Amino acid sequence: MKLILTQEVSGLGAAGDVVEVKGGYGRNYLIPQGYAMAWTKGAQKEIDAIRRARSSREIADLDTAREVKAKLEESAIRLSAKAGDTGRLFGAITPADIVSAVTAAGGPAVDKRRIEVGKPIKTIGEHRVTVRLHPEVTADVRLNVVGS
Incomplete structure (x- = not known):
């Protein structure tokens, strides 16, 4: 087909x-x-x-993708979400939430479809997400989720 x-x-x-x-x-x-x-x-x-x-x-060339990767990996992104007493979130962190946190932290603009979250983020603490910037370049971003 x-x-x-x-x-x-x-x-x-x-x-x-x-x-x-x-x-x-x-x-x-x-x-x-x-x-x-x-x-x-x-x-x-x-x-x-x-x-x-x-x-x-898309990010057109490889050099630009590497620069964006360096900016993303050097910054720790802090994201605030509602959580219970045990540290479990009310809901999950979505790629759209991650994009807004990256831009709020002064990071580069990233397309939400390029963010890969392995398993759903449902607890507070530090998590890692992958951003596919280019077919040859991926960035690992540290995401610190805090309860509010």
Whole structure:
């Protein structure tokens, strides 16, 4: 089955890529979740629009990505969230929360879709998240979650 990815899917491709997948994976997961749409001959214009949007959000060259990585890794990001007496949060920390904390700390602008949180952050304390800045560059960010 031939599909056009509308969002980045790890292990498969980036937004705007045309991929060949098994039918069940495409029909039952990628299309219903909004990660892909069916490929047609007239969809080339949509592919071009998706690629233009992706290129405007991406960090273009490797040197810039390395500079952003250095800025992210040297700063400890502090995030305040509501927590109970035992240190468990009421809810979880989302990538959008992390992006707002990075910008509030004076860090560089990061796309929330580039942030990978391994397991949900539901406790106070220090956590690590990964930010994919470039296909060759990833940054490990220290996130200090404090209760409020």
